[in-house]
Amino acid sequence: MSTEHFGIVNSIAPVFRPYVQNVYQELKLGLCKGKVDIERIPGSSDGIESQFRIVLPYCSKKLKWEVIFDSSAPWFAPDFRFDDDSFLNSIDEDFLELKLPSLSKWNENDPRALSEVVSELVSLYKSHQIRKLNEDESSRASFEYSALLGDALTSEQDIEVWVGSHVVEFLIRLNVDTSRLPELYCDGTELNPGIDTAMLLVRYPNSTNAELIMSPLLSKTLGNITLPL
Numbered sequence: 001m002s003t004e005h006f007g008i009v010n011s012i013a014p015v016f017r018p019y020v021q022n023v024y025q026e027l028k029l030g031l032c033k034g035k036v037d038i039e040r041i042p043g044s045s046d047g048i049e050s051q052f053r054i055v056l057p058y059c060s061k062k063l064k065w066e067v068i069f070d071s072s073a074p075w076f077a078p079d080f081r082f083d084d085d086s087f088l089n090s091i092d093e094d095f096l097e098l099k100l101p102s103l104s105k106w107n108e109n110d111p112r113a114l115s116e117v118v119s120e121l122v123s124l125y126k127s128h129q130i131r132k133l134n135e136d137e138s139s140r141a142s143f144e145y146s147a148l149l150g151d152a153l154t155s156e157q158d159i160e161v162w163v164g165s166h167v168v169e170f171l172i173r174l175n176v177d178t179s180r181l182p183e184l185y186c187d188g189t190e191l192n193p194g195i196d197t198a199m200l201l202v203r204y205p206n207s208t209n210a211e212l213i214m215s216p217l218l219s220k221t222l223g224n225i226t227l228p229l
Helices: 003-011 016-024 093-099 113-134 142-148 216-222
Strands: 037-039 049-056 062-068 079-081 159-163 170-174 198-204 213-215
Touching: 003 016, 003 037, 003 062, 016 037, 016 113, 037 213, 049 113, 062 113, 113 142, 142 159, 142 170, 213 216
Parallel strands: none
Antiparallel strands: 037 049, 049 062, 062 079, 159 170, 170 198, 198 213
């Protein structure tokens, strides 16, 4: 843990600290299995011991959600403030029990409690983005998404969707067989090339600027690969 993150975690009240440590050290999200970062909420001096921001990898973005505990009732589940006002802007108790069981049945004694809630929220966020995409069934991006799901090699679990005001992004996990690639060795854990994954980032309407994203292992083994238009 870096000095900066160590300072942020240490500023959190001890009763909430195990949740934050588990999120930072154990939780990995998205197709890239990226780690979650922790930030202070800028300009917030009140509640600094019970409030912080989590930075989540999703598509090519960094989602920034605020987590707010109640220091006067530390056994309560936290509240969340999202950077997308349309996400979960109207939910009821039945929805919580069905879609967010880790939140509705918050277990204050489990250090993984916050990690489990965040995982469920990210899954709901992905569904929210897909609904936004399907609202315009005549769009090129919506058509391409349906075509991707019609491919036997690609499922919903292989795609992350993000819908902006003028652009739609797909992050697609590619089904790559790496079993015949030569083994690669590195000394030291910090130089570990990681798992062998490849993903394609496509932006609409200008989908000709697709970007191939390879894990360090594939990059070191295959070198730079230029995609055709």
